[in-house]
Amino acid sequence: MTVRPRGSRSRQDVYASIQAFEPMTRIAWGGGPKISKGRHAAKRTTGAVEGRGININTDRRSILSYAIVGFGAVGQALARAFASKNIKVAVASRRPPEALAPQARAIGPTVVAKSLRDALEADTIILAVPFGEHREVAKALPSWKGKTVIDAMNALVPPEELDGLPSSAFVAKALTGAKLVKGFNHLIAATLAADPIVEGGHRVIFLSSDDEDATAPVAALAKQLGFAPVKLGELNEGGALVHARGRTWGQLIFQDLFKKEQ
C-alpha cells in the first residue's frame, strides 16, 4: 500500500489517519496471503527471551547497550518491545529523566529514563525524534564513532532539502562516524507496540544500510525483540522502499507483514 499524505496535513495527522485504517491486511510470507481480522488477534507468547542477568537496580551506564532517543509514540512503542523481552534500554528526550521516569516505569522495569547525554553512552541508539531534530541530537556527542544508530524516523521533506540523499544518508552525515541502519520506521507506533508474534509468525522489520557490517547486530536485536528482520540492502537501493521521499511514502511503508520464520 502506498499512502500519499495531502499537502496541508501534519505528520501526526498522517499517522493518526493511517492508524484509523487498522486492522491491516497481513501477508504471510511463504504461506500465501492471509487476512488477520483482529488487530492484536495473536496471543502474546510466553516464550520471552530471558533477561540478561542484569541487576536493573544498579543502573550502571557501562552495562547499557541500547538507548531510545525520543520518548513519544514510537519511542514508547519500542520501549514496550524491549520491556516485553526483559531487555534493558535507556530512554531520553529533551526533558529531564525525572519527567520521563513515571512513564518509563509504567512500561516496565527494564526501561530506564536518562538524560540525553547519559543515554548516548549506549552502543546502539535508536533515533525516534521528529526528523528535523536529528541535528540537535547529533550535537550532543562530539563524535559518533563506535555508535550504531538505528534511524526510525521518516522525513517528508523534498529530496532537494536533503542534498538529494535518502533521508537516512542525510542523517548519517550529521552523525559523523556512526554506523547507521534504517529500521523500525515503516510501521505505525501502535503496530510496533503490539506483540510481534502474529499468527505463529514474526512481524517483519525492514533494515537497510550503506554499512554492511552494521546491519547484522541490528538484525540480531530485532530478532531478540521478536521481529523478523528483512534486509533490503543499501539505503538508495532496497532501502528506498522504506523511505519517504518528498510527500511520497516508499512502497513498503505501512505494510504490516509477517514471516513464519525469523
Ligand SMILES: NC(=O)c1ccc[n+]([C@@H]2O[C@H](COP(=O)([O-])OP(=O)(O)OC[C@H]3O[C@@H](n4cnc5c(N)ncnc54)[C@H](OP(=O)(O)O)[C@@H]3O)[C@@H](O)[C@H]2O)c1
Ligand atoms: N508515530 C508513528 O506512528 C511513527 C511511525 C514510524 C515512524 N515515525 C517516526 O518516528 C519519529 C518520532 O515520531 P513520534 O510519532 O514518536 O513523535 P512524537 O510522539 O512527537 O515524539 C517525539 C519525541 O522526540 C522527543 N524529542 C524531540 N526533539 C528532541 C531532541 N532534540 N532531542 C531529544 N528528544 C527530542 C520528544 O520529547 P521532548 O519534547 O520531551 O523532547 C518526544 O518524546 C518521527 O521521525 C516519525 O516520522 C513515527
